Amino acid sequence: xxxxxxxxxxxxxxxxxxVELKCNYSYSGSPELFWYVQYSRQRLQLLLRHISxxxxxxxxxxxxxxxxxxxxxxxxxxxxxxxxxxxAISGGYNKLIFGAGTRLAVxx
Amino acid sequence: DVKVTQSSRYLVKRxxxxxxxxxxxxxxxxxxxxxxxxxGLGLRLIYFSYDVKMKEKGDIxxxxxxxxxxxxxxxLILESASTNQTSMYLCASQDRNSGNxxxxxxxxxxxxx
Numbered sequence: 001x002x003x004x005x006x007x008x009x010x011x012x013x014x015x016x017x018x019v020e021l022k023c024n025y026s027y028s029g030s031p032e033l034f035w036y037v038q039y040s041r042q043r044l045q046l047l048l049r050h051i052s053x054x055x056x057x058x059x060x061x062x063x064x065x066x067x068x069x070x071x072x073x074x075x076x077x078x079x080x081x082x083x084x085x086x087x088a089i090s091g092g093y094n095k096l097i098f099g100a101g102t103r104l105a106v107x108x
Numbered sequence: 109d110v111k112v113t114q115s116s117r118y119l120v121k122r123x124x125x126x127x128x129x130x131x132x133x134x135x136x137x138x139x140x141x142x143x144x145x146x147x148g149l150g151l152r153l154i155y156f157s158y159d160v161k162m163k164e165k166g167d168i169x170x171x172x173x174x175x176x177x178x179x180x181x182x183x184l185i186l187e188s189a190s191t192n193q194t195s196m197y198l199c200a201s202q203d204r205n206s207g208n209x210x211x212x213x214x215x216x217x218x219x220x221x
Contacts, residue, residue: 004150006150009148032208034208034209043212043213043214043215044151044198044212045212046209046210049208049209086150086151090208094139094202094204094208095139095141095153095156095166096141096151096153096208096210097153097167098143098150098151098152099150100148100149100150101150101151
């Protein structure tokens, strides 16, 4: 069965500290993975997708097929990074299956 | 700019009432989705539609139905609302020919009392 696991409900760091939001998945086949972000009082929006191999707002994520992981990383957290982050995998009919989400709190 | 609009942002309904949640997109997208968002559970897919008059059950369809009479509109229906359906409901749309990016509406907060 397709599943996305985000083991941390809350990640609390200080400004300038490195951040790693964990995501593990189970999927039979070649997955397409995404990170979505929801800032306070804003709609859920795409942060990045693994096939793009891009860095958005300083965040990167590498797909590790051996470990079935797609962790989101940023070397120096900013207060404006505080938000809810969801990892997602693309299933059949292009539908997305989401993890439970991790709330990132960056303190001054 | 992509626009997914959920007309009702906040609703309070009584147990047993029939509830309609409306969603409209203006991007001519084929695929549309309804998710519910709950703390600790993330987003769970209720129903999705890949064409007009077509619908597929998601992971938690019980207690819900949907309607897609026009390409731009996808409605979620709670036939008889119950308190365990109190949640944030998110509508989304997707152009299946340009990758899998999904665009979300702002959400509808439903409270069933």
